[in-house]
Amino acid sequence: MKEKKHINIPIFIPHLGCPNDCAFCNQRSISGRTHFDIWDVRRQIEDALSTAGERESEIAFFGGSFTGIDRSLMTSLLDIAEEYVKAGKVGSIRLSTRPDYVDEEILDILGKYSVKTIELGIQSASDKVLTASKRGHALSDTVNACKLIRERGFNLVGQMMIGLPSSDEKSEIETAKLICELGASEARIYPIVILKNTHLVTMVENGEYTPLTESELVSRSASVLSVFRENGVKVLRIGLHSGTELNSGDEIACGYYHPAMGELVEGELYFRELEKRITALESPKTVTVTVPRGDLSKAIGQNGRNRARLTEKLGLVALKFKEGTDLSVEKE
């Protein structure tokens, strides 16, 4: 039977109740909303449902730290979402929060509603990185929260960042491995974006943080993606959702940002795999690569970058790409 397509109905809760000020965070930029009105929530859900068609829907409270907001507001939002579940219009509820805002009592409350999935802003598995990023919680909070979430039977989604202060590729790979070990079924990878009005900008100005280049961000994200794939953890997204402000660059202070980061990162993984396979051929000169249908642009890379890099690095005369069923390489 064909799997029903799934959509999230995202309700952004900007910075509500969050006493933290993570070095990279400017919630207004990320969610594109400066205020929040609970009366507007029904309208947002109705609008989304009117275009959802046959797809299975899930109401998703994103953007802030949902379990850290005022308790009565949190339960009012859950009540609204639950009405839609009970009416059979929505399948379940998903929310995102911080590791230190998860405990037995919170999970008791969530367990009374149709909350199926909890996304946790883990960001890093290194206490050094968490401190440098002013996260305000420790790795032990993450481990405790993940254990509780899994013990209660919720799906766990681990969100992590690439390029945080004091972070490097090794610590990011360790973070991805820990997310897998702690039982996440899905993950999100956020290469850092240096937003205006954040502490990170001050760190750049003071010489305490150097923005990563495009190739560093793409390469480190690809290494992490590869860990998740090897462990069967589905990556839901790579990079922030592009909003008007992000696309126009108005909210970005400096550093690299690309609206199609996922495409670049998947392209980098293709580059690594193709390099390995073509190198294994004996004296390859003209090579034809077959890629699964729909993957041609990722395999060739943005602006043909993979074709150009592979041709030059491996001394090829020609590198051709075509679509097929499985990935394979053949020399002529």
Ligand code: SF4
């Ligand atoms: S906990 Fe979340 S909402 Fe609060 S400052 Fe950090 S990233 Fe922003």
